[in-house]
Amino acid sequence: xxxxxxxxxxxxxxxxxxxxxxxxxxxxxxxxxxxxxxxxxxxxxxxxxxxxxxxxxxxxxxxxxxxxxxxxxxxxxxxxxxxxxxxxxxxxxxxxxxxxxxxxxxxxxxxxxxxxxxxxxxxxxxxxxxxxxxxxxxxxxxxxxxxxxxxxxxxxxxxxxxxxxxxxxxxxxxxxxxxxxxxxxxxxxxxxxxxxxxxxxxxxxxxxxxxxxxxxxxxxxxxxxxxxxxxxxxxxxxxxxxxxxxxxxxxxxxxxxxxxxxxxxxxxxxxxxxxxxxxxxxxxxxxxxxxxxxxxxxxxxxxxxxxxxxxx
Amino acid sequence: xxxxxxxxxxxxxxxxxxxxxxxxxxxxxxxxxxxxxxxxxxxxxxxxxxxxxxxxxxxxxxxxxxxxxxxxxxxxxxxxxxxxxxxxxxxxxxxxxxxxxxxxxxxxxxxxxxxxxxxxxxxxxxxxxxxxxxxxxxxxxxxxxxxxxxxxxxxxxxxxxxxxxxxxxxxxxxxxxxxxxxxxxxxxxxxxxxxxxxxxxxxxxxxxxxxxxxxxxxxxxxxxxxxxxxxxxxxxxxxxxxxxxxxxxxxxxxxxxxxxxxxxxxxxxxxxxxxxxxxxxxxxxxxxxxxxxxxxxxxxxxxxxxxxxxxxxxxxxxxxxxxxxxxxxxxx
Numbered sequence: 001x002x003x004x005x006x007x008x009x010x011x012x013x014x015x016x017x018x019x020x021x022x023x024x025x026x027x028x029x030x031x032x033x034x035x036x037x038x039x040x041x042x043x044x045x046x047x048x049x050x051x052x053x054x055x056x057x058x059x060x061x062x063x064x065x066x067x068x069x070x071x072x073x074x075x076x077x078x079x080x081x082x083x084x085x086x087x088x089x090x091x092x093x094x095x096x097x098x099x100x101x102x103x104x105x106x107x108x109x110x111x112x113x114x115x116x117x118x119x120x121x122x123x124x125x126x127x128x129x130x131x132x133x134x135x136x137x138x139x140x141x142x143x144x145x146x147x148x149x150x151x152x153x154x155x156x157x158x159x160x161x162x163x164x165x166x167x168x169x170x171x172x173x174x175x176x177x178x179x180x181x182x183x184x185x186x187x188x189x190x191x192x193x194x195x196x197x198x199x200x201x202x203x204x205x206x207x208x209x210x211x212x213x214x215x216x217x218x219x220x221x222x223x224x225x226x227x228x229x230x231x232x233x234x235x236x237x238x239x240x241x242x243x244x245x246x247x248x249x250x251x252x253x254x255x256x257x258x259x260x261x262x263x264x265x266x267x268x269x270x271x272x273x274x275x276x277x278x279x280x281x282x283x284x285x286x287x288x289x290x291x292x293x294x295x296x297x298x299x300x301x302x303x304x305x306x307x308x309x310x311x312x
Numbered sequence: 313x314x315x316x317x318x319x320x321x322x323x324x325x326x327x328x329x330x331x332x333x334x335x336x337x338x339x340x341x342x343x344x345x346x347x348x349x350x351x352x353x354x355x356x357x358x359x360x361x362x363x364x365x366x367x368x369x370x371x372x373x374x375x376x377x378x379x380x381x382x383x384x385x386x387x388x389x390x391x392x393x394x395x396x397x398x399x400x401x402x403x404x405x406x407x408x409x410x411x412x413x414x415x416x417x418x419x420x421x422x423x424x425x426x427x428x429x430x431x432x433x434x435x436x437x438x439x440x441x442x443x444x445x446x447x448x449x450x451x452x453x454x455x456x457x458x459x460x461x462x463x464x465x466x467x468x469x470x471x472x473x474x475x476x477x478x479x480x481x482x483x484x485x486x487x488x489x490x491x492x493x494x495x496x497x498x499x500x501x502x503x504x505x506x507x508x509x510x511x512x513x514x515x516x517x518x519x520x521x522x523x524x525x526x527x528x529x530x531x532x533x534x535x536x537x538x539x540x541x542x543x544x545x546x547x548x549x550x551x552x553x554x555x556x557x558x559x560x561x562x563x564x565x566x567x568x569x570x571x572x573x574x575x576x577x578x579x580x581x582x583x584x585x586x587x588x589x590x591x592x593x594x595x596x597x598x599x600x601x602x603x604x605x606x607x608x609x610x611x612x613x614x615x616x617x618x619x620x621x622x623x624x625x626x627x628x629x630x631x632x633x634x635x636x637x638x639x640x641x642x643x644x
Contacts, residue, residue, distance in 0.1 A: 087431020
């Protein structure tokens with residue numbers, strides 16, 4: 001697969017503070033690529049550099065074969081961008097806002113294009129309401145339509161799901177996935193939310209403190225963790241009793257709280273899992289569920305953000 | 313670009329070549345619509361209309377009263393703009409020079425930080441237009457609204473004048489009014505440019521509204537004290553005739569820094585053909601001078617420096633706003 005976005009040693013310093021440090025990214029055409037990292041990791045700065053909106057301090061980049069520094073207009077014509085906390089002109093309706101973008105992109109028939117997009121993101125019903133009255137989720141969907149107005153080859157989405165209710169999040173993620181598959185659009189998605197990135201992305205780069213610390217398919221990244229596995233056990237027992245029983249078992253190394261009350265996540269050698277389960281049952285545990293949790297990126301993510309809040 | 317591994321879309325295939333510049337028109341059209349539908353425009357229009365009507369009715373009444381005795385006055389029509397008659401305490405040109413800064417500030421103070429506050433700036437700048445087209449479009453839209461408002465005001469006054477006085481303006485008077493109108497638009501544009509500059513540099517609209525208003529008030533209320541003090545430093549008043557004259561000349565020169573003074577001097581000379589100097593005239597200079605009206609070319613000759621300087625200051629404000637916006641980070 002050819003690259004849609006490629007950066008080599010991309011670096012940005014603000015007053016001697018490096019925000020992005022020697023970033024090497026290679027995003028293939030047609031894939032959904034996730035840039036996962038906590039707030040302040042340099043994700044937005046990276047995106048702004050790719051769009052030619054901020055000058056890199058060092059390094060090189062190619063977006064669709066073009067250098068955004070030298071051909072910013074060509075890049076912006078082909079790259080749709082949904083900024084973090086996207087805003088619209090509050091006094092204009094959703095439709096008017098999109099039409100303005102369409103005109104800036106010299107779209108031949110703005111009316112038709114805008115109507116199509118409003119239907120695609122499911123906002124027809126609110127098209128003639130002032131954007132100032134839109135909810136956060138509606139604005140996000142309008143933002144997605146706005147980024148699509150120019151029929152982009154690449155879609156860059158900065159935190160597309162912040163401040164949206166879970167139902168809205170699922171809808172947006174479905175929409176993104178759909179676009180990638182049906183229209184063949186390359187998507188670069190930045191997020192600090194692990195499970196969302198994992199749900200839609202073909203590949204992921206974990207981005208912390210301006211550096212990529214791991215990159216690859218979610219599955220492959222998790223496979224780097226062979227040997228030790230993290231397993232979530234759910235019990236019908238009293239939580240304290242269940243914890244004591246788990247800790248009694250020799251094969252279990254370490255136990256932490258699970259995601260729901262009464263569940264515990266234990267670290268153990270994956271080979272000992274069947275024996276561990278047998279043992280738990282034999283000592284009388286009311287085991288209701290066993291699930292490996294480090295098949296997702298949770299383990300990696302947690303390892304790097306120990307002490308930081310992970311809102312998964 | 314020769315990397316075979318990288319997707320390359322041929323630039324030539326695109327019907328809209330790099331370097332195409334039309335984005336500012338789209339921005340200007342949108343801004344213009346925003347201005348025309350905005351509450352502030354309607355309020356301004358109302359205030360302007362009422363005040364103008366009051367001033368012009370009073371002035372035309374006053375002129376009617378003196379008209380029978382004023383056989384020799386040729387530029388009677390222009391008196392509509394320059395005469396003070398009770399109960400309205402100021403002539404129209406003073407009213408315009410007073411209101412102009414407010415007008416300019418209103419159409420500029422939130423032009424850039426308003427986009428920031430609404431979160432529309434990153435979205436706007438990620439569209440395929442040059443960054444300078446954004447600010448250019450905003451300038452053009454603001455100036456257009458200002459020009460339309462001032463032209464309407466002048467036509468309104470002229471209409472009432474013709475109706476009430478029954479005097480039609482001569483070609484010379486129309487030309488004078490037209491030149492004055494251009495000067496007034498430039499003057500308002502100066503304040504718009506200043507407000508835009510502040511709106512690029514500050515993040516809150518309240519700040520960027522108050523800073524230019526503050527500058528205006530300081531210049532309008534304390535300008536003469538400040539310029540007097542500066543003149544005193546350059547050329548102290550030592551009590552001799554020459555000293556007094558030098559001090560007064562210095563004060564005159566220093567006060568030209570204020571766009572308010574530039575505009576007021578320009579207005580007075582342009583709209584009153586009897587005014588023959590903007591600065592000081594000694595008794596020797598006016599001794600035995602023949603009192604007559606100046607023609608337009610002569611009036612223009614007198615205020616040329618003021619006009620050029622005002623245009624230069626306006627251009628400088630726009631240039632500063634422009635450069636400052638171009639160099640700014642998107643996430644400032």
